[in-house]
Amino acid sequence: MQGGFAVADVNLNKVFNFYDEVPLSDTLRSFVSPKENVLLVIKTVRDMAVFTDKRILVADKQGSTGKKVEYYTIPFKNIITYAVETAGTFDLDPQIKLTLCGGITLELRFMKGKNTDQLLLKVYYLINNCMIG
Secondary structure, eight states: OBTTBOOOOOOSEEEEEEOEEOOOOHHHHTTSOTTSOEEEEEEOSSOEEEEESSEEEEEEEETTTOOEEEEEEEEGGGEEEEEEEOOOSSOOOOEEEEEEGGGOEEEEEEOOSTTHHHHHHHHHHHHHHHHHO
């Protein structure tokens, strides 16, 4: 507890794995403000991310049952740098690396599939357009 408020336990290096574009679920819709526009929703078996014109919202399911969910909000204004890493010979999953204020780094990994490269570029251009305006 710090100054009467609980300090969030945020891992400074987090990895999220995605593979396909999906429609917005009712559960995640309740976390989206009427003041933001949903641009893209992607998922894996457990995690899901909503890209709006203001932020990235990630639902990270926890534990073996996945009933506990931690929601991360990454405002585009807090992204300091971002980079794309394509798949290599031994590292098969391409990724987008985000560095946020406070030294937090996030990796958005795109699992191999038929549309991996297109999805990676779609997310990169979305982030790029929201950052540049």
